[in-house]
Amino acid sequence: MSITTRPSSAPARPASSSTPTLQDVEALLARPLLELVFEAASVHRTHHDPRYVQCSQLLSIKTGGCPEDCGYCSQSAHHGSDLEKQALLDVGSTLETAKNAKANGADRFCMGAAWREVKDGPEFDRVIDMVKGVKELGLETCVTLGMLNDAQASRLKDAGLDYYNHNLDTGRSYYDQVITTRKYDDRLDTLASVRSAGIHVCSGGILGMGESVTARAELLLELASLDPQPESVPINALVPVEGTPLGESKPLEWDELVRVVAATRILIPGAVVRLSAGRTEMTEEGQALAFLAGANSIFVGDELLTTPNPAPTSDAALFDKLGLEAVRACNEADRSSAGCGS
Numbered sequence: 475m476s477i478t479t480r481p482s483s484a485p486a487r488p489a490s491s492s493t494p495t496l497q498d499v500e501a502l503l504a505r506p507l508l509e510l511v512f513e514a515a516s517v518h519r520t521h522h523d524p525r526y527v528q529c530s531q532l533l534s535i536k537t538g539g540c541p542e543d544c545g546y547c548s549q550s551a552h553h554g555s556d557l558e559k560q561a562l563l564d565v566g567s568t569l570e571t572a573k574n575a576k577a578n579g580a581d582r583f584c585m586g587a588a589w590r591e592v593k594d595g596p597e598f599d600r601v602i603d604m605v606k607g608v609k610e611l612g613l614e615t616c617v618t619l620g621m622l623n624d625a626q627a628s629r630l631k632d633a634g635l636d637y638y639n640h641n642l643d644t645g646r647s648y649y650d651q652v653i654t655t656r657k658y659d660d661r662l663d664t665l666a667s668v669r670s671a672g673i674h675v676c677s678g679g680i681l682g683m684g685e686s687v688t689a690r691a692e693l694l695l696e697l698a699s700l701d702p703q704p705e706s707v708p709i710n711a712l713v714p715v716e717g718t719p720l721g722e723s724k725p726l727e728w729d730e731l732v733r734v735v736a737a738t739r740i741l742i743p744g745a746v747v748r749l750s751a752g753r754t755e756m757t758e759e760g761q762a763l764a765f766l767a768g769a770n771s772i773f774v775g776d777e778l779l780t781t782p783n784p785a786p787t788s789d790a791a792l793f794d795k796l797g798l799e800a801v802r803a804c805n806e807a808d809r810s811s812a813g814c815g816s
């Protein structure tokens with residue numbers, strides 16, 4: 475497997491003939507941990523400034539009652555999780571939350587809806603206004619709204635959308651063990667619409683759902699084979715939610731998460747790799763190793779969508795210990811020359 479490098483200012487790397495095989499990726503995940511981390515750290519340093527961490531804040535703009543049956547999700551109407559449903563928020567309260575996110579150091583605001591797919595009509599119009607408003611606040615914009623078509627993606631782009639989050643979640647061979655109400659190719663079709671509208675692709679997965687190492691390798695290979703590769707790759711550790719089919723899953727080992735972060739960094743060198751859900755269960759040391767292995771993004775704020783996230787004060791203390799800084803701390807001149815790691 476050959477690994478190519480590129481400067482951080484270059485566009486996302488096209489998947490190429492050097493794309494590894496499934497066996498290559500399995501072998502990568504099986505390497506001695508510290509060798510894997512060392513290589514990933516080296517790749518990270520040729521593509522990004524390792525001092526900076528991109529900080530996204532999430533807001534659930536429409537919560538619960540989702541028709542999909544994703545086995546991990548608190549928001550699926552198929553499961554018995556104890557979650558209070560919430561209709562689509564109004565634009566004003568969403569922008570208030572975004573303003574606070576900016577004041578607290580976030581550089582990107584990500585709005586999530588428990589929808590199977592986007593439907594044209596007043597609710598989508600409202601989301602368009604939210605995107606416009608968040609963009610006007612000077613934040614990067616991201617939404618995750620389920621499946622969409624080309625025309626809907628274009629409307630989001632015109633409104634100022636920077637990133638669309640749409641996770642592949644796991645490998646193709648394990649997908650129907652987790653979700654039955656849609657197909658893997660539905661996810662890929664949406665990613666194609668996002669890409670053709672000129673929106674940055676944010677796509678990753680979840681670890682700790684009982685998947686094999688092969689399923690993890692399949693996921694990484696799918697992501698690395700997208701052409702161009704995704705600009706943003708969230709790596710989530712399952713947050714087990716009572717009442718969901720995966721609510722009793724056993725916790726993920728810290729080294730498994732670090733392995734996947736490191737392999738993601740090597741396979742998708744230009745992406746921002748986000749240490750996403752599951753940080754509340756990680757030690758500071760585990761997170762430190764993940765940052766060394768190439769993670770350069772987190773979710774900030776007390777809450778993810780429906781579950782807790784580490785307190786901002788503890789994240790600030792961790793950044794202090796590690797000498798890391800939020801991307802927002804990087805001044806404009808540095809941003810245009812060195813890229814500040816994002």
Ligand code: SAM
Binds near residue numbers: 546586588641643710
């Ligand atoms: N409904 C849209 C969709 O599925 O694309 C957007 C919202 S959905 C909650 C966004 C992503 O959150 C999912 O694709 C999944 O990767 C992640 N997620 C949901 N529940 C999770 C959990 N309990 N633990 C870890 N990640 C989770």
Ligand code: DTB
Binds near residue numbers: 618
């Ligand atoms: C992503 O990969 N992780 C975020 C975001 N994209 C939308 C969601 C994590 C959700 C964790 C469980 C919850 O809070 O409901």
Ligand code: SF4
Binds near residue numbers: 541548550588
């Ligand atoms: Fe619905 Fe998204 Fe949750 Fe699946 S992950 S049940 S699509 S909100």
